[in-house]
Amino acid sequence: MKKSRFPLYITIAILVFFYLPIIIVFAQSFNASRFGGAWKGFTFDWYWKLFSDKNIWHALTNTLIIAVSSTFVSVILGTIAAFALYKYKTKLQVSHNVLIYFPLVIPDILMGISLLLFFVSLKIGLGLLTIFLAHVTFSISYVAMVVLGRFQDFDYSIMEAALDLGATWWTAVRKIMIPYLMPGIAAGGLLAFTLSLDDFVITFFVSGPDSTTLPLYIYSMMRHGSPSVINALSVLMVAFTFIVVFISKKLLEAKE
Numbered sequence: 001m002k003k004s005r006f007p008l009y010i011t012i013a014i015l016v017f018f019y020l021p022i023i024i025v026f027a028q029s030f031n032a033s034r035f036g037g038a039w040k041g042f043t044f045d046w047y048w049k050l051f052s053d054k055n056i057w058h059a060l061t062n063t064l065i066i067a068v069s070s071t072f073v074s075v076i077l078g079t080i081a082a083f084a085l086y087k088y089k090t091k092l093q094v095s096h097n098v099l100i101y102f103p104l105v106i107p108d109i110l111m112g113i114s115l116l117l118f119f120v121s122l123k124i125g126l127g128l129l130t131i132f133l134a135h136v137t138f139s140i141s142y143v144a145m146v147v148l149g150r151f152q153d154f155d156y157s158i159m160e161a162a163l164d165l166g167a168t169w170w171t172a173v174r175k176i177m178i179p180y181l182m183p184g185i186a187a188g189g190l191l192a193f194t195l196s197l198d199d200f201v202i203t204f205f206v207s208g209p210d211s212t213t214l215p216l217y218i219y220s221m222m223r224h225g226s227p228s229v230i231n232a233l234s235v236l237m238v239a240f241t242f243i244v245v246f247i248s249k250k251l252l253e254a255k256e
Contacts, residue, residue, distance in 0.1 A: 022238060025231050025234050025235065025238075026231075026235050026238075028228065028231045029046055029047070029228065029231035029232040029234070029235045030042050030043060030044070030046075031043070031228065031231075032045070033228070034227075034228050046228040046229050046231065046232040047232045049229050049232075050229050050232045050233055050236075053229070055217065056214070056217060056233065058212075059212050059213055059214045059216070059217035060214050062128060062211060062212060062213050062214075063196075063197060063213040063214040063215075064197075065128065066128060066131050066132050066135055066196060066213065067135070067193050067196040067197045068193070069132055070132050070135035070136045070139055070192070070196050071139065071189050071192045071193040071196060073136050074135075074136050074139035074140045074142075074143050074188075074189075074192045075143055075185060075188060075189045075192065077136070077140050077143075078139070078140045078141070078142070078143025078144040078146075078147060078188060078192075079143065079144075079147050079181065079185055079188075081096070081100055081140065081144040082143075082144045082145075082147035082148040082150075082151055083147075083151065084096065085097060085100065085144070085148055085151075086148060086151040086152075086154070087156070100140075100141050100144050100145070101141065101145075102141075103137060103138045103140075103141040104141050104142070104145070108199075108201035108202050109201055109205075111134075111137070111138065111202055112134075112201050112202040112203075112204065112205030112206065113205060115130070115133075115134045115137065115202065115205065115206050116205040116206055119133075119206060125208065126206060126207060126208035126211070127207070127208035127210065127211045128208075128211045130206040130207070130208070131203055131206055131207055131211060131213065133206075134202050134203070134206045135195075135196045135199065135202075135203075138195070138199075138202065139192035139195060139196060142188060142191050142192055142195065143185075143188035143189065143191070143192050144188075145188075146184050146187050146188035146191060147181060147184045147185055147188050149184060150180070150181050150183065150184030150185075151181070151184075154177070154180060154181070158176055159172050159173075159176055159177060162175070162176055190244055190247060193244070194241060194244050194245070197214075197241075198215065198241070199215065200215040200216065200219065203215060203216060204216060204219075218230055218233065218234075
């Protein structure tokens, strides 16, 4: 019987649907037309304007500060949460498990509104601090789930053997557990960093007037600025995201 080519056509159609807009943005970033309605020649002007725009780099600086700091805290807290879920099997852990999974399934707009109301009720001024706290809130869950997957293959008897041979608990953690978990920790950190870098909805609700991040600035430019500069910036962001995802995938493969 001749094999059907229908699955192949569906796969090609899906790939075209996902990647054709990216290809169009890439092409338009070199279009001399400001609004991209028609092709008016090849140019690098939009990239020069992008690199000379101080507001974009200020927004990028804010974004990187929040992404790096929130990732660092999320990796520590997420790894501890994953260890607790792995090591302790009590009824209380059911609630802990729900709390870890909850940010993964709750809509971003609901989380953004909830965090905004929470910060306002505590009279915390909106700014980089509130964005940082919000990003840590949702990043912990992603780190915990990735590291927990690594914990599933971890033989805790190795830790017990090290303790029986005279090693302290911290030495055993530093010499045995952390090296084993490092691929999962690194993959979770890269995932948290990427999510923090790209987040718009939650950041929109908890940001202040002087804490504009890159996604918020892009939104503002799309309404009042030059779309062609945004095209150039989008190309650079897509390239960076692909690099981060590629590294994360390699680390996950190493984990397996």
